[in-house]
Amino acid sequence: MNATRLCRAIFGLALLGLASHGRAENIGSVDTAFQLLGPDHKVVVEVFDDPRVAGVSCYLSRAKTGGFKGAIGLAEDKAESSVACRQVGALRFNGVLPLQEEVFSERASIFFKHVRVVRMVDVKRNALVYLVYSDRLIDGSPKNSVTAVPVPAEQPIPTKRK
Numbered sequence: 001m002n003a004t005r006l007c008r009a010i011f012g013l014a015l016l017g018l019a020s021h022g023r024a025e026n027i028g029s030v031d032t033a034f035q036l037l038g039p040d041h042k043v044v045v046e047v048f049d050d051p052r053v054a055g056v057s058c059y060l061s062r063a064k065t066g067g068f069k070g071a072i073g074l075a076e077d078k079a080e081s082s083v084a085c086r087q088v089g090a091l092r093f094n095g096v097l098p099l100q101e102e103v104f105s106e107r108a109s110i111f112f113k114h115v116r117v118v119r120m121v122d123v124k125r126n127a128l129v130y131l132v133y134s135d136r137l138i139d140g141s142p143k144n145s146v147t148a149v150p151v152p153a154e155q156p157i158p159t160k161r162k
Helices: 003-019 067-071
Strands: 025-033 041-049 053-064 081-093 100-109 113-122 127-136 141-150
Touching: 025 053, 053 100, 053 113, 053 127, 081 127
Parallel strands: 081 141
Antiparallel strands: 025 041, 041 053, 053 081, 100 113, 113 127, 127 141
16 A cells, blocks of 8 residues: 555544544533634533433543644644543443443544543442543553442442353
8 A cells, every 4th residue: 555545544534533423511611721823722521421321420521622733623632531420310220231331432633542431340339430541543641530439239230240
């Protein structure tokens, strides 16, 4: 494959990443640095509901790069995010849960970088644990944040055992 075809393939895959939409709802944001051209750098707060556990919502804060590159989708967001998941209603499980499952993913760069949230089940303590981290095709970031939602003892979490 020649260099031109390789560049077109990479650009096409990058555009596919741009076309995907996250499942998070924007709650608000604060500016962290003024940018003369394009939007300011900011920290955004978003919320998404756990797709398999009704009654649990996760609030995600993360850095969004502004400026000209940020405005056109070419900037790489920093791998700094935080998650806080809370019970916001009656807990209802949509089937049996795996012990570990990705519940959220959104691109943080045109070049194969994502912010991901994984739900883990702590069977011994009857709790749902949520971890946010950033990954990239070659190497990710060890920066992460974790939160847990306790489930009442009288409501065991239906899990898949390995």
